[in-house]
Amino acid sequence: MSTNEQNGAGEKQVSGHYPVIIIGGGQAGLSMSYCLKERGVEHLIFEKNRLGESWRSNRWDSFCLVTPNWQCQLPGFPYSGNDPDGFMKKDAIVAYIEAYAQSFQPPIQEGVTVTRLAQDEAGRFVVATSTGDYLADQVVVATGGYQVPTVPRIAERLSLSISQLLSSDYKGPELIGDGEVLVVGSGQSGCQIAEDLHIAGRRVHLCVGGAPRTARRYRGKDVVAWLHEMGYYDKPIHEHPLKERVRAKANHYVTGRDGGRDIDLRKLATEGMLLYGRLKDINGSWLRFADDLKQNLDQADAVAESIKTTIDKFIDSRCIEAPKEERYRPVWEPSDPVLELDCAPANIKTIIWSVGYGTDYRWIEVPIFDGKGYPAHQRGVTTAPGLYFLGLPWQYTWGSGRFSGVARDATFLADYIEARRDVPTPESARLLNELALGS
Numbered sequence: 001m002s003t004n005e006q007n008g009a010g011e012k013q014v015s016g017h018y019p020v021i022i023i024g025g026g027q028a029g030l031s032m033s034y035c036l037k038e039r040g041v042e043h044l045i046f047e048k049n050r051l052g053e054s055w056r057s058n059r060w061d062s063f064c065l066v067t068p069n070w071q072c073q074l075p076g077f078p079y080s081g082n083d084p085d086g087f088m089k090k091d092a093i094v095a096y097i098e099a100y101a102q103s104f105q106p107p108i109q110e111g112v113t114v115t116r117l118a119q120d121e122a123g124r125f126v127v128a129t130s131t132g133d134y135l136a137d138q139v140v141v142a143t144g145g146y147q148v149p150t151v152p153r154i155a156e157r158l159s160l161s162i163s164q165l166l167s168s169d170y171k172g173p174e175l176i177g178d179g180e181v182l183v184v185g186s187g188q189s190g191c192q193i194a195e196d197l198h199i200a201g202r203r204v205h206l207c208v209g210g211a212p213r214t215a216r217r218y219r220g221k222d223v224v225a226w227l228h229e230m231g232y233y234d235k236p237i238h239e240h241p242l243k244e245r246v247r248a249k250a251n252h253y254v255t256g257r258d259g260g261r262d263i264d265l266r267k268l269a270t271e272g273m274l275l276y277g278r279l280k281d282i283n284g285s286w287l288r289f290a291d292d293l294k295q296n297l298d299q300a301d302a303v304a305e306s307i308k309t310t311i312d313k314f315i316d317s318r319c320i321e322a323p324k325e326e327r328y329r330p331v332w333e334p335s336d337p338v339l340e341l342d343c344a345p346a347n348i349k350t351i352i353w354s355v356g357y358g359t360d361y362r363w364i365e366v367p368i369f370d371g372k373g374y375p376a377h378q379r380g381v382t383t384a385p386g387l388y389f390l391g392l393p394w395q396y397t398w399g400s401g402r403f404s405g406v407a408r409d410a411t412f413l414a415d416y417i418e419a420r421r422d423v424p425t426p427e428s429a430r431l432l433n434e435l436a437l438g439s
């Protein structure tokens, strides 16, 4: 590391020059660090808050994993607790990440925000941070695939008398003021937050969108365990029928709460939760919904049942002994759907937005983005030699943005980074990059 080099513009002293800088100290950044350390590649991680910050600050109090504990397979640190089929709660997840860091002592600087990433004329990366400028030969962006909760601009038309909250700011029912609550979005977070409020005895209204669902268990096992046995989690994105479009798909809703169970919105409706179709428009305290509640519930169930059919076929083809199980029968049907609602007489005083997440890469000034602002890459390798991403949803497989698949991607990138570090000239490094992108 040297401290007397200058950044690309030749104006400012740099605080350090590293072979590799990793941006983000969540599970992806730590996994990358572990794999580089194993290979003896010098590096530094910048984390703007604390390591594992998203799990600490952006989840609600009763949060627990949706994926079983045995899927926590960080490189060199697989889950070793006594409840592999259970679902860790928020504090246990944070403890798992802290223990991971403890196990290999990554070189991390917490409380340091990367404010700008650019390249100088020599192709080196200029990493501007809240504590100074650094140079890096290679950079891994591991800032998470679920960075900024999306809020549609119709939210601006909501009456000021109604509080608005992002799903990442929701902590628990006791912190929501009095009155009824409307949750917009029925993906994993929306359904779980609606259920959390419902269990606490709050009157909940839920706008149901097109997210699919899955059963928690089927024929004697967790559905995740069946899919694992069937090799689904090893399937690379180019073998998925939707190819790269799968990255934009909502996750299936199901929960790990109380040891894991289904989320059946129809059942919640029989218990008093009020369901609507997709939220279409807002005018003051008036909300308008699409007439698609039945279609969305039917479609979510159809996906859950089609997963069961795939499992049945697998069981038959392998002559596996597994108990037979009745298929799902809808316990409630929407009749006379509500298409308009005035929040005032309905006493709805809070709206929680849970319609998905976006990313904010405005601080990256390297031309690697596609027309939608998504970083173009092959297995995390971008078109800018030496710049990588890790932890993106479906970066390579289903588990890329999760605990289960990040190890495979980090290992791949670490091998790649090590090979590139050892190539003799910038030209051969460029060729290596082209080879990777063509693969």
Ligand SMILES: Cc1cc2nc3c(=O)[nH]c(=O)nc-3n(C[C@H](O)[C@H](O)[C@H](O)COP(=O)(O)OP(=O)(O)OC[C@H]3O[C@@H](n4cnc5c(N)ncnc54)[C@H](O)[C@@H]3O)c2cc1C
Pocket (backbone or CB within 6 Å): 023, 024, 025, 026, 027, 028, 029, 046, 047, 048, 049, 050, 051, 052, 053, 054, 055, 059, 064, 065, 066, 067, 112, 113, 114, 115, 142, 143, 144, 145, 146, 189, 363, 390, 391, 392, 401, 402, 403, 404
């Ligand atoms: C609600 C929700 C539930 C989930 N449930 C599961 C589950 O059950 N099982 C599962 O396997 N996965 C789950 N995931 C997916 C995934 O495991 C998490 O999103 C996880 O946090 C991803 O880890 P990461 O390291 O890629 O990103 P993050 O954990 O988001 O880490 C990124 C880090 O980068 C830092 N950072 C960002 N920008 C900068 C910057 N400019 N400079 C410095 N640092 C920066 C952030 O502070 C953060 O700590 C869930 C995700 C969400 C949103």
